[in-house]
Amino acid sequence: QPKTLRGVATSFKAYNIEMVCLRGDHQNCSYKSKTSGSVFPGRKKRRTYNFRIPKTTVYVLISTATILYYCYCVHVYSSNLQKIPASFLDQQRQKRVFVCITGQASRLVLQNQIDTLLIPMQQQGYEPEVALAVTETTYTTNAVNGKSVNKQTFQNARQHLVDSANNSTFPCLSQKPIVVEEKPKVNEQYLKQMDKKEESKEWQRHRVENHARQYETLAQCYQYLAKHPPEYYEFGIRIREDVSFEEPLNLQYILPQLSRTKRTILTSDCRTHGGMNDRLAIFSIDGAKDYFTLPHQKFLDENYSIDPSVKNPETYLLSTYTTNSLNVKFTNKLRGLIKYVTNDKGQFVPARKENIRHCPRGVKHILNMA
Numbered sequence: 001q002p003k004t005l006r007g008v009a010t011s012f013k014a015y016n017i018e019m020v021c022l023r024g025d026h027q028n029c030s031y032k033s034k035t036s037g038s039v040f041p042g043r044k045k046r047r048t049y050n051f052r053i054p055k056t057t058v059y060v061l062i063s064t065a066t067i068l069y070y071c072y073c074v075h076v077y078s079s080n081l082q083k084i085p086a087s088f089l090d091q092q093r094q095k096r097v098f099v100c101i102t103g104q105a106s107r108l109v110l111q112n113q114i115d116t117l118l119i120p121m122q123q124q125g126y127e128p129e130v131a132l133a134v135t136e137t138t139y140t141t142n143a144v145n146g147k148s149v150n151k152q153t154f155q156n157a158r159q160h161l162v163d164s165a166n167n168s169t170f171p172c173l174s175q176k177p178i179v180v181e182e183k184p185k186v187n188e189q190y191l192k193q194m195d196k197k198e199e200s201k202e203w204q205r206h207r208v209e210n211h212a213r214q215y216e217t218l219a220q221c222y223q224y225l226a227k228h229p230p231e232y233y234e235f236g237i238r239i240r241e242d243v244s245f246e247e248p249l250n251l252q253y254i255l256p257q258l259s260r261t262k263r264t265i266l267t268s269d270c271r272t273h274g275g276m277n278d279r280l281a282i283f284s285i286d287g288a289k290d291y292f293t294l295p296h297q298k299f300l301d302e303n304y305s306i307d308p309s310v311k312n313p314e315t316y317l318l319s320t321y322t323t324n325s326l327n328v329k330f331t332n333k334l335r336g337l338i339k340y341v342t343n344d345k346g347q348f349v350p351a352r353k354e355n356i357r358h359c360p361r362g363v364k365h366i367l368n369m370a
Contacts, residue, residue, distance in 0.1 A: 097121060098233045098288075100131045100221035102214070103241025105154045105177060106138055109340045109348050110161060112244035117237075118170055120248035126234070130161055131224035132174040133217055134241055139210050151346065173224040184212035187299050187306075195311040211313055215296035222292035230285050238291075239280045246336035253333045254282060263287030264327045268334035275314030276321075276328055279337045287326050294320050 101113065121128050136154055154177035161172050191208045199207075221238060235258060258264055266282040283291050298304045298320050307319040321328050340348040 095126045095234045096232060097126045097128045098131070098225050098236040098285075099128045100133055100224065100236070100238045100292075101241055102133045102217045102221060102238060103135075104138065105132075105134045105136050105152055105157055105241075107340075107342075108132075108134060108152055108157050108241040109244050110152075110157050112340070112348075113239065114161070114170075116245040116248050117239065121251065124251055126251070128237075129171045129173055129233075131221060132158060132161070132172060133178050133221045133224075135180055135213075135217065136177050137180070137213075139213060173227075178217060178220045180213045180216045184209050184216065185300060186212060187302065189302075189306050190299065190310070190316070193306060193308070193310050211316075212296075212299060214313065215299050219293045219296040222289060225285075225288055225292070233285050236283050236285060236288050236291075237280070238283070240278070242341070243279045243337045243339050246338055250333075254331065257329060257331060257333075258282060258284055261327050263290070263325060264329060265291055265321060266329050266331055266334065268337060269330040269332050270335050270337075272330070273312055273314040274309070275312065275316065275318035276330070277334075277337070278313050278317055279339070280334060282334070290324055290326055291321070294324055294326075 099118070101108065101110075118128050118130070132154065134154060134157070154174075158172050158174065161170055163169065186205060186208050190211075191205065194204060194208060196204065196207075218238070225233070225236065235255070254266060258266055262284065263286055264284045265276075265287065268277040268280065271277050271279070281291070295317060298306075306316070307323070310316045310319050318328060339351045341351045343349050
């Protein structure tokens with residue numbers, strides 16, 4: 001009987017029973033008695049399955065999990081970052097300063113500028129990035145003591161800047177010297193208004209051509225600044241190639257004047273010659289584009305009405321900036337800018353009367369004295 005077979009471990013032959021299975025399916029069988037011919041179902045074996053996941057599916061699942069975990073981490077980090085005080089973030093941000101040196105490589109007193117401008121800035125927590133907007137020409141206008149030309153080139157100056165002394169190095173944004181027009185266009189109205197009428201017309205035109213090159217050089221400074229967003233730099237400095245300070249520059253007393261108003265240019269109250277000192281300026285980044293490009297742009301515009309007070313570069317710069325909503329401020333904290341010339345041996349020495357500490361002329365025209 002089928003009941004007697006349950007749980008009994010014996011052979012089917014002893015009970016005259018045979019096992020009948022479906023063809024090809026050994027897991028679905030029945031038992032048949034050879035004597036009575038009765039058929040009763042057998043115990044089915046548990047079906048087993050073998051799942052094989054493709055490798056590509058595994059890779060996709062792992063990648064998806066990794067991306068989701070990364071997004072979660074970014075979300076958590078961003079949430080925590082918003083809780084950090086803004087003052088702390090400002091302290092951690094690098095205080096970069098854009099410094100542009102303009103002029104001619106042969107007149108560049110770079111070591112003096114490193115000692116009195118760049119290194120003091122580093123010591124006060126700023127990181128100056130320097131653009132050498134200098135040519136390898138030797139144009140001059142005014143006669144100076146010592147007519148020898150220094151043999152310094154752009155590449156020498158750049159290398160000296162990157163590998164300067166005192167274990168200080170400064171990023172140089174310039175890869176090659178700039179090129180200016182050999183015979184620049186002259187604004188005739190500008191030429192008519194220039195002072196020094198006692199000089200020959202040829203000399204006066206030559207002088208104005210040099211002014212045009214100076215404005216073009218100033219405009220080319222902006223190409224280096226424009227490579228970064230406005231918030232990249234804290235402020236900017238432009239200095240002429242042949243001047244440096246008598247003593248290291250202290251920014252502690254200068255920068256508060258720069259932050260009071262927007263689109264501000266700070267310059268020395270000395271040697272203004274009726275306008276603004278063209279040797280150095282410290283400016284806010286929001287007015288940098290106009291500071292660099294307006295003088296050259298207006299000089300080339302024949303339809304631009306030059307103010308009748310313009311008679312030299314100093315008055316032209318002041319007039320151009322103030323009529324285009326730039327705030328020019330004069331300060332006595334930027335005095336002591338010394339101009340250097342080369343002597344008979346090709347060495348840089350202070351020009352005549354440059355050791356006078358007081359202003360050679362009055363500043364009665366200045367209304368917004370800092």
